[in-house]
Amino acid sequence: MLLNDSINKESPLPLYYQLKELIKKEIEEGKLTPGEMIPSERDLGERFEISRPTVRQAINELVNEGILNRKKGLGTFVAKPKISQQFLENLTSFQNEMKAKGLPYSTKVIEQKEVLSSPELESVFGEGYSSYIFIKRLRYIKDNPVVVVSTYIPKQLAPDLINADLTNASLYETLQLNYNLKIQRAQRVMEAVVASDEDAKWLELEKVSAAMFIKTTGFLEDNRIFEYSLARYRGDLTNFTVNLSI
Structure with missing residues (x-):
């Protein structure tokens, strides 16, 4: 210096x-x-x-x-420079946003399995589904782990999703192209949290580090819920932009 x-x-x-x-x-x-x-x-x-x-x-x-x-x-x-993301205002995939920014990115699929319904999932989707495809992914930008996200999709909507290659493919594009799901909108809730020990491990954070927790509920054109995602972003590498107008 x-x-x-x-x-x-x-x-x-x-x-x-x-x-x-x-x-x-x-x-x-x-x-x-x-x-x-x-x-x-x-x-x-x-x-x-x-x-x-x-x-x-x-x-x-x-x-x-x-x-x-x-x-x-x-x-x-x-500090490492933060990466600004606009996904709070645009319904787009992680891949498409990174491509638009010209940033190198990659995805690691940690888990991809079928799970049974639970009270938490019934509170989101209702009681119409007995099982879901659970996908846990770790997303990297410039070789830095940035977000770990857990997603639930009703198996009835995408029966073979458990076999899809989501390392290189967008989940949204897979749902639209392979299962003809008409994705319309999403509701996102954001809050600051302390990263759990498991999240700290995946995101390469020190214990008791801040993370941004974002809960996403996705809706189809007919207003059915097709997605429930729980994402934890590194607070030291990302920030979020929302454009408002009057």
Whole structure:
């Protein structure tokens, strides 16, 4: 970390803000790279002759903005840039969104099996189905695990889905092309959660890490529910964009 620029103590700009902008400049110019540790609060304070609370305020703001992240007992590091996703406002597949962004992606199918109905599934789909195809997938972007998603599809709607190759194919496209399902809309509910130990393992997160939990209920043209998905996204690698208009 070079930080060749200095802090101007005669400037009306607060000292913490000047330090914050210096660190951001180092990152933007590639002098500090993702995963690299920045100097300690003490070292920065001595380098610029400012107090540790001032340094801490600058670092706290950068952490809150997702530019830096702290690792307990290790230090503060440059965060990996987040990937913005628009799937909250567009009903599209993961593959199609990544292709549109020009990002390399891949999918690992963890489980693909038939499961019996349960009270939870009946509360979503009703009592008309006795079994479902359960699919658990891990999605990667740029070789980083980004989301683990568990999906339930009524077996009656897609009898042979258990044999489908969903490593390279879109689930939505498979349902539409192979089973003539007319997908119309989806309802998504999002909340911040602490990743479970299992999710942390798949997403390569430290324990007690934040994740974004998104529950999707998909509907066909005739208003039947065809999909129930539970996805957990890495909070340090993704953010979500929603465009609103009046």
